[in-house]
Amino acid sequence: MRNSSIKFVTIIFFCGLHLQLSAQYDIWGKVNNSQGERLIGASIFILDANAATTTDFEGYFSLDSLPAGSHEVVVTYLGYEEVKTQMDLTRDTMLNITMAGSVFQLEDIEITANRLNEKSPFSYIEQGTEEIGIKNLAQDLPLLVEHTPSMVVTTDAGAGVGYTGMRIRGSDATRVNVTINGIPLNDSESHGVFWVNTPDLASSVEQIQIQRGVGPSTNGAGAFGATVGLNTDYLHQNPFVKLEGSYGSFNTYKTSVSVSTGMMNNKYLIEGRYSGINSDGYMDRATSDLSSYFLSAAKVDQSSSLRLNIFGGNERTYQSWNGVPQVKLEYEAGEATVDDLLEHYYNNSNGQYNTVADSINLFDSGRTYNAYTYENEVDDYSQTHFQLIYNKQASEKFTYNAKAHFTKGKGFFEQYKVEEDLTEFDSTRFSTISDVVVQRWLDNEFFGVILDGEYKANEDLKLHLGTAGNIYLGDHYGEFVNIINPAEALSSRFRFYESDATKRDLNAFLRAEYQLSKFSLYGDAQIRNVDYKTAGVDNGGYVFDLDENYTFFNPKLGFSYQLADQQTLYASFARAHREPVRSDFLDRLGASTPQAERLDDYELGYRRSGKRLDFQANIYHMIYQDQLVLTGAVNDVGGAVRTNVPESYRLGLELSATARINKYLSWSPNLALSQNKIDEFTEGLRGELLQDKDISFSPSVVGGSIVKYSPYHNLNISALSKYVGKQFLDNTGSDEKSLPSYFVQDLVASYLIESDLIQAVEFRLIVNNIFNTKYSSNGYTYSYIYDIMLPDGGTEEVSVRENYLYPQAGINFLLGLSVTF
DSSP: OOHHHHHHHHHHHHHHHHHHHEEEEEEEEEEEESOOOOTTEOOOGGGTTTEEEOOTSSSEEEEEEEEEEEEEEEEEESOOOOOOEEEEEOOOOOOOOOOOOGGGGGGGOOTTTOOOOOOOOOOEEEHHHHHHHGGTSSSOHHHHHTSSSSSEEETTTTSSSSSEEEEETTTGGEEEEETTTTEESSOOTTOOGGGGTTTEEEEEOOEEEEEESSSSSSSOOOSSSSSEEEEEOOOOSSSSSEEEEEEEEEEEEEEEEEEEOOOBBTTTEEEEOOOOOOOOOTTTTEEEEEEEEEEEEEEEEEEEEEEEEEEEEEEEEOOTTTTHHHHHHHHTTTTTOOOOOHHHHTTTTTOOSSSSHHHHHHHHHTTOOSSSSSSTTTEEEEEEEEEEEEEEEEESSSSEEEEEEEEEEEEEEEEEEEEEEGGGTTTTTOSEEEEEEEEEEEEEEEEEEEEEEEEEEEESSEEEEEEEEEEEEEEEEEEEEEEGGGGGGOOOOOEEEEEEEEEEEEEEEEHHHHHTTEEEEEEEEEEEEEEEEEEEEEETTEOOOOEEEEEEEEEEEEEEEEEEETEEEEEEEEEEEEEHHHHHHHHTTSSOOOEEEEEEEEEEEHHHOOSEEEEEEEEEEEEEEEEEEEEEOTTTTTTTTEEEEEEEEEEEEEEEEEOOOOSEEEEEEEEEEEEEEEEEEOOTOOOOOEEEETTOOOOOOEEEEEEEEEEEETTEEEEEEEEOOOEESSSSSOOGGOOOEEEEEEEEEEEEEEEEEESSSEEEEEETTTOOOOEEEEEEEEEEEEEEOOOOEEEEEEEEEEEEEEOOOSSSSEEEEEEEO
């Protein structure tokens, strides 16, 4: 009996063992790349089980009836790193695979002259599509990066649509170098970037890198405050159609459609976008009618890529760039009396307030007062960009690229001018004083070639050689399009001024990076030559003939030291030069010629990245020679007049961090503290010598914060905060010519739905300025002196100060929906 029992147990054991060894299970899952895109046609192998399959159109795969036990799973996809994973198969199992990198590791063969990495001895921050898109419903790109360190943004129309701008470390847009795929975007003559010319560009940008300070050598205008590098050259793996729409306050709405073929035959890609944005604006009549497009075609293989980008847009905006008299805002807030407003009115009654309609507009409007009332007081401009970019990895050691670009722009702004003396323009043709309608035109072209090569001599030494040549051709002219007096009716347009400009910009640089144990050493030397010529007559009848040539040598040195894993200490010195802009020459006709500026930038910083905390601290000292600063006067179109000052500086501390508190909550604060001073300069009105004064529009405190909360899967709620300290409108340091500090709180909520039928449906709500703060983000000031007659026959000198501010919208919202197929 006992032997029978033993035999029975033995039989049961071996039967169980046989059943276990012969058991079969299924595995299934999805294969994505590191950007979250599904990979169609990825190969999955289980070699020891002689099993294989590929992913379907949605990136899913399944393998059935696999034997139990330990197996090695191998996943391959052309252009991606092979993935190997070990699994112990004891039951049906879901297996999701993420493949590192992007198609063909293009980041290894693309060269952008000013791109930084974690070993670079400069201060920078990067934003990807998630950060860029958090507020991207209709507002322009500066508003989307507002919460990065040392950043201050402004918008003329008050609601983020139309003319917008940014300042970084107190430096305005003319001092911030901007490139798209390494190609200059700044206007060659003004050095400014007019984001309104390429509306909704952010929807085609995959990455933004903002470098504060001079940074490495780059193309285009000198980086006197920062460099903003935009990258649009990401290759989407899969086809999609994306429809977007949004609507919000001030009748603001946006519609957009984006399409992509995805990678066809793992070689070709075609994609495009069209967007339309309209807004009535916060300010009276400050409407915007904007459209834009982006087309791209690419061919790639394992060692090269060729890409053609065509993008641009048209903008038609009603002018709101005059701002609002400060006394008008104070009157609306109950901080000034009607007598104060009347005093302003009488001081300007022969200049700004020429008609009854002007007077009624001033007294009957509210905080959103706009001085312009003529129905077609608009800015209308179109711009198209062409980029051809070729990248080639010739060998393991040598990579190069070539870029050709062409930009065409043409447009005008129209003005109604009261009681113009037409005989000053052509006494043989005109004989009267009349109201006229004029258009001031700019017709320009910008083109060039950029070449870069990178040579990895060994594991420790990398050399980068770059050169670029760019040419700008600009035609400035003004035309009478209507004379209101019928006796002087125009049979054709009358051109009352014309001035052309040619600017050639050549540069070459050599950069070396050397790894020495934990040290990374950096050296960079650039030579830049600028030749600027103008000929003709500018507005006002001034002869404007220039022939200026500049040669600049811009060296950079730096090092970084790896303190520990993911911790880096760095220091650098960088020099930059910058030529005067067109308006600097025009505003000083008949006076001394403006001089080129020089900046020596010293940076010392620490950065740390980790699973729970990223942190960066940076100290900078920017020392200027011959910096062009505001005099307190304005020119004929309201632009600030500038003059050179021998010595000035910026000294500051920047702190930024991202704390991932738990899987639901993260916090990204930043704080910038600075001192920005002019040693001495002569004030423009009375010729008074002023010393140790604050540089205008350079707040000593700028802070930002983003708190992101994700209570449920695909539901995100973000609180965005911005604080900007007091800013002076000129360089006199007068509190009477300043912008008060302000704090603004925004709220963003988004919810994403994913399915097999529709890739994604996303709802987004943005509530801007939830506390309804009344503030102004920009302004200007000017003063003048006149004499009044006294009863005794004598005269008395009267000094008048005028501040004009740009008020921003109170609480407002945008609601958006996007659907991706």
